[in-house]
Amino acid sequence: xxxxxxxxxxxxxxxxxxxxxxxxxxxxxxxxxxxxxxxxxxxxxxxxxxxxxxxxxxxxxxxxxxxxxxxxxxxxxxxxxxxxxxxxxxxxxxxxxxxxxxxxxxxxxxxxxxxxxxxxxxxxxxxxxxxxxxxxxxxxxxxxxxxxxxxxxxxxxxxxxxxxxxxxxxxxxxxxxxxxxxxxxxxxxxxxxxxxxxxxxxxxxxxxxxxxxxxxxxxxxxxxxxxxxxxxxxxxxxxxxxxxxxxxxxxxxxxxxxxxxxxxxxxxxxxxxxxxxxxxxxxxxxxxxxxxxxxxxxxxxxxxxxxxxxxxxxxxxxxxxxxxxxxx
Numbered sequence: 187x188x189x190x191x192x193x194x195x196x197x198x199x200x201x202x203x204x205x206x207x208x209x210x211x212x213x214x215x216x217x218x219x220x221x222x223x224x225x226x227x228x229x230x231x232x233x234x235x236x237x238x239x240x241x242x243x244x245x246x247x248x249x250x251x252x253x254x255x256x257x258x259x260x261x262x263x264x265x266x267x268x269x270x271x272x273x274x275x276x277x278x279x280x281x282x283x284x285x286x287x288x289x290x291x292x293x294x295x296x297x298x299x300x301x302x303x304x305x306x307x308x309x310x311x312x313x314x315x316x317x318x319x320x321x322x323x324x325x326x327x328x329x330x331x332x333x334x335x336x337x338x339x340x341x342x343x344x345x346x347x348x349x350x351x352x353x354x355x356x357x358x359x360x361x362x363x364x365x366x367x368x369x370x371x372x373x374x375x376x377x378x379x380x381x382x383x384x385x386x387x388x389x390x391x392x393x394x395x396x397x398x399x400x401x402x403x404x405x406x407x408x409x410x411x412x413x414x415x416x417x418x419x420x421x422x423x424x425x426x427x428x429x430x431x432x433x434x435x436x437x438x439x440x441x442x443x444x445x446x447x448x449x450x451x452x453x454x455x456x457x458x459x460x461x462x463x464x465x466x467x468x469x470x471x472x473x474x475x476x477x478x479x480x481x482x483x484x485x486x487x488x489x490x491x492x493x494x495x496x497x498x499x500x501x502x503x504x505x506x507x508x509x510x511x512x513x514x
Contacts, residue, residue, distance in 0.1 A: 190275070190312030193266040194421050196259050197429035201296070202235075202245035203252035211238060214340050220246065221343075234297060234343040234399075263426040270423060275311050276318060281356075281379060283424025285329060288352050292345040295431045297399040298337045300417045302384070302410075303330040306432040307463050309420040314435060316470050323462055332384040332414055335406075338399040349402055353381065368394050368403040386411035409448075409493070412486060413441040436475065436482035439467035440497070443504075444486070447496040461500060465507050472510040480514035 207224025210232075218238035224231055236242050245252065271277050278286070282305070289295065301309070304326035311318050318324045350360065350369070358372035358381060371382040385395045387406035395406045413433045422428040433441070446460035471479040487494050501508040 187312065187315045189266050189269050189273070190421065193263055193270070193427050194312075194419060194429075196263050196266070197421060197427050198241075198419060199245060199252050200256070200259060201429060202242070203249060203256060205235065205246070205249055206233075207231075209235060209246045209249075214342075215336075219341070232343065234293075234341050236296070260426055267423055267425070267427055270312065274317065275423060276308060276324065277423035278428075280424075281374070282329070283422060283428065285356055285379075285381070286422050286428045286430055287424060288356060289331070289349075290428050290430060292347045292349070292352055293343075294331065294345060294349070294400060295429065297341060297343060297345065298333040298431075299331045299400060300333060300414055300431045300433060301330070301420075302332050302413060302433060302438075303328060304459075304463070305329055306420075306438060307467075309422060309430070309432050310435050310438075310467070312421060313418070314467075314470055314474065316466065323459065323466065327378050327380065329379065329381045330384055331381070331400075332386075332410060333397050333400060333404070334411070334414060335385045335395045335397060335404070338385075338397040341399050344399055345401060349400060363394075363403075365394050365403070370394060370403040370405050384410060386414060409441065409444050409489075409496075412444075412489065413437050434478070434482070435467055436471055436479045439464045439471065439479070440482045440486045442467075443500040444493065444496045447499040457500075461504055464500075465504060468507045468510055472514065476514055479511075483511050483514060 205222045207222055210221050210223045212219055212221055220235040220238060220242060222233040222235055289299065304324060308318060308324045310316060353372045356374065357376060358374045360369040361371045361373050363369060371380060373380050383397060383400065383402045383404040385397060385404040385406050387408050388411070392406050392408060394403045397404050415437065417431045417433050420430050420432045422430055442460045442464035446457040446464070449457040449460070468479065486497060
């Protein structure tokens with residue numbers, strides 16, 4: 187875990203050192219966000235850096251030092267990745283790693299994109315010190331990226347290259363949609379990998395929404411807002427590390443209880459995997475981070491009767507997890 191968090195810190199330093207101009211604070215919808223403001227010819231450009239935190243302020247204050255240390259940081263990251271692999275932390279296969287590296291390069295995660303689903307679950311190994319290896323719980327051919335529609339509009343920034351072009355370079359083809367001109371999923375036939383973009387739905391239906399900062403459409407889903415609240419940075423073990431964003435593990439665990447109860451038809455078989463992932467995280471967090479787990483548990487149950495009904499329907503099949511949660 188120490189090596190993992192050293193690697194994470196180094197990648198966050200690297201992102202901050204990429205600032206080209208003057209870091210400037212803007213207030214957007216009542217929140218403070220940092221932007222990199224610089225000139226290109228006679229035009230002033232503004233690139234989103236991140237939400238204002240003490241940690242980010244500290245990094246921005248040390249930009250000159252961070253730039254000077256870039257070469258040493260990269261060598262150290264290579265060493266840390268090698269150490270983590272030697273300790274048995276699962277690394278990414280070439281296809282997944284190259285996909286996430288390309289998304290990170292154009293700013294998908296910087297602009298609010300969050301990996302969800304099993305690809306996120308796999309990244310909790312380093313965060314929580316849980317050994318997953320290559321178990322069935324960590325196997326998937328899908329990549330789900332989610333973001334808030336309102337955040338995507340408010341940031342007033344976009345990815346540096348069109349996502350469709352980046353995915354095409356990696357041999358992904360758009361999956362035809364019933365909604366003309368709107369694409370929210372891509373398939374890579376040779377690796378049977380599917381990339382989908384999702385966003386929370388705050389309306390009765392679960393239609394398609396636009397994510398302007400990412401330049402894609404997204405399938406809107408209920409209850410996804412809970413999963414995306416206050417995401418955390420994470421590292422994918424590919425080359426010298428890829429900085430991405432995932433949900434908080436406690437939010438992931440509780441959200442899986444909801445997802446399992448909503449499975450229907452052909453997706454019902456996936457509920458067993460949802461419950462197994464939730465059970466592992468709940469057991470780990472109840473021991474190591476009980477306060478965070480309790481907060482997420484209470485927050486979800488405060489969502490209303492429908493939330494509680496779905497959570498309880500799944501926990502009826504998970505007595506050990508129910509006991510751990512009610513004992514918090």
